[in-house]
Amino acid sequence: MLSITYTQDAHDALQSSVTPALVLGMEAQTKTRVVLLACGSFNPITNLHLRMFELARDHLEDTGQYRVVKGIISAVGDAYKKKGLIEACHRLEMARLSTENSDWITVDSWESSQPEWLETAKVVRHHYEELHTAEQYNDDVDTVKYAKKRRMQEDSFEGASEHKRRGNTHLMLLCGADVLESFGIPNLWKQEDIAEILGRYGLVCITRSGSDPYKFIHQSDMLWKYRKNIHVVHEWVTNEISATHVRRALRRGRSVRYLLPDSVVDYIQEHGLYTAESEQKNADVVLAPFQRYTSTSSS
Numbered sequence: 001m002l003s004i005t006y007t008q009d010a011h012d013a014l015q016s017s018v019t020p021a022l023v024l025g026m027e028a029q030t031k032t033r034v035v036l037l038a039c040g041s042f043n044p045i046t047n048l049h050l051r052m053f054e055l056a057r058d059h060l061e062d063t064g065q066y067r068v069v070k071g072i073i074s075a076v077g078d079a080y081k082k083k084g085l086i087e088a089c090h091r092l093e094m095a096r097l098s099t100e101n102s103d104w105i106t107v108d109s110w111e112s113s114q115p116e117w118l119e120t121a122k123v124v125r126h127h128y129e130e131l132h133t134a135e136q137y138n139d140d141v142d143t144v145k146y147a148k149k150r151r152m153q154e155d156s157f158e159g160a161s162e163h164k165r166r167g168n169t170h171l172m173l174l175c176g177a178d179v180l181e182s183f184g185i186p187n188l189w190k191q192e193d194i195a196e197i198l199g200r201y202g203l204v205c206i207t208r209s210g211s212d213p214y215k216f217i218h219q220s221d222m223l224w225k226y227r228k229n230i231h232v233v234h235e236w237v238t239n240e241i242s243a244t245h246v247r248r249a250l251r252r253g254r255s256v257r258y259l260l261p262d263s264v265v266d267y268i269q270e271h272g273l274y275t276a277e278s279e280q281k282n283a284d285v286v287l288a289p290f291q292r293y294t295s296t297s298s299s
């Protein structure tokens, strides 16, 4: 009979071969890769918009099931016609400036370059298709800087890139609780769009003060059905910075420094953005149903 003796030498050899890089590589193979997509006006982008990404990544990675590889900011186009919405070129440039130092959050101009307003489900679908086309051709889904860092950790583990080829990356919509609660406003979202976003992709929702996403999910049959695909992230350090507040402060000549990245504050000053006049933009536009919401209700 063959007997195996586990000697101290064998133990030491095994220990020395399990390097941190190997462990990271093995973990990378078992975790679901996630790309987070945030859609909104970003009029202008604030520190809280950026915090949403960091909070969501920490939350998802903390579950041990996910590895967040990329964040995408997608701003609505000018056709959204929301009151006070300034030109997409400025909103995009401010978003780009604010993510300059991030190695994983990016800005995408596809949505804002469309001539018509697009329902969010269509935007998510577009990015999902882009993601899977990239994976099919074995391109990096991650940003260049992030991919390089991660690859250094993973490459020592044979099989990690094979895992990537299998197209395992998920796309999830990232939003604040006000957007989740707006799902309950009659005629604002098509029911099939909500079903597609929640059922096919998934949602990460950051709490905002005054919102109760758990209660909202409980009270809505639709949301309850997809509750396992809704990741609620509780933000304990509540901060009510909103783009509306920032625009109001700017109109009144008040400082907005530390509410927005410095580069965005400088850009606003340089271009003289957000005046009493710009706030009146689209004020006389007859709003479509999707633009009428100011308060929330449950479905």
Ligand SMILES: Nc1ncnc2c1ncn2[C@@H]1O[C@H](COP(=O)(O)OP(=O)(O)OP(=O)(O)O)[C@@H](O)[C@H]1O
Binding pocket: 038, 039, 040, 041, 042, 043, 048, 049, 052, 174, 175, 176, 177, 178, 179, 206, 207, 208, 239, 240, 241, 242, 243, 244, 245
């Ligand atoms: N303080 C915040 N906490 C959590 N989520 C936020 C916060 N501010 C914005 N968001 C989320 O960021 C996304 C983009 O927001 P968007 O720019 O469309 O609206 P907003 O920041 O509320 O601006 P506005 O005040 O002009 O309506 C949305 O999902 C929104 O819920």
Ligand SMILES: NC(=O)c1ccc[n+]([C@@H]2O[C@H](COP(=O)(O)O)[C@@H](O)[C@H]2O)c1
Binding pocket: 039, 040, 041, 076, 082, 118, 119, 120, 121, 179, 188, 189, 190, 193, 290, 291
């Ligand atoms: N039916 C829809 O798909 C629908 C409705 C309302 C808002 N949205 C989106 O939600 C985001 C936030 O919109 P607001 O800035 O109006 O809060 C935007 O990206 C907008 O396009 C989508």
